[in-house]
Amino acid sequence: MKIARGENFSKISHKKAVAMGMWNEFKAFAARGNVLDLAVGVIMGAAFGKIVTSLVNDVIMPPIGLIIGRVDFKSLFFALNGQTYATLDDAKKASAPTINYGTFFNTILEFAIVAFAVFLLVKQVNRWLPPPPVEAKRDCPHCASSIPVRARRCAFCTSEVTPA
Numbered sequence: 057m058k059i060a061r062g063e064n065f066s067k068i069s070h071k072k073a074v075a076m077g078m079w080n081e082f083k084a085f086a087a088r089g090n091v092l093d094l095a096v097g098v099i100m101g102a103a104f105g106k107i108v109t110s111l112v113n114d115v116i117m118p119p120i121g122l123i124i125g126r127v128d129f130k131s132l133f134f135a136l137n138g139q140t141y142a143t144l145d146d147a148k149k150a151s152a153p154t155i156n157y158g159t160f161f162n163t164i165l166e167f168a169i170v171a172f173a174v175f176l177l178v179k180q181v182n183r184w185l186p187p188p189p190v191e192a193k194r195d196c197p198h199c200a201s202s203i204p205v206r207a208r209r210c211a212f213c214t215s216e217v218t219p220a
Contacts, residue, residue, distance in 0.1 A: 104170070104173075105166075105170065108166050108169050108170050108173070109166055111169065112162055112165050112166045112169065113130070113162060116165065117129050117130075117162060117165070128158070129158040129159075129161055129162055130144070130158050130159055130162065131143055131144050131158060132156070132157055132158025132159075132161070133147065133154045133155060133156045133157065133158060133159075134154065134155045134157065135147050135152045135153070135154050136152070136153040136154065136155065137152050137153060139152065144156065191204050191205070191206075192204070192205040193205065194220055196210040196212065196213060196215065196217060197215075197217060198210060198213050198215040198217075199212055199213035199215070201213065203217070205219070205220045206219050206220075207219065
């Protein structure tokens, strides 16, 4: 919304004018196809995160805890007030400040699994994509460096060369 020269600015607030401009900009952004792709990716990522959390908490960590000596990693904590509590829930009920290093370890393991899964996904997608086209090269007559055939100037010695 534009205000003509000489028109009283008090008819419309500056905030409303800025908001209308931002709204129009947002509508143009949301109408682009990439926004929908991004939204689907975020939703799929959230669902995948829940699967990984369950995998770590319910499948991977129990056997590791059993091998280490019947340790439940979620219950590993350190109370900062110097008192001892039987469980993390007891410490939370007492409003004791705690460092929950067992939960932190689980979160690190979840991150490692997600990072590895994303690595495998990107690696597979890169296999499906065609290789990038290789641009023809030639040697610079002045410095013998390899330059593109269409080059008019050598990137290495900055000499002018005639395109082939």
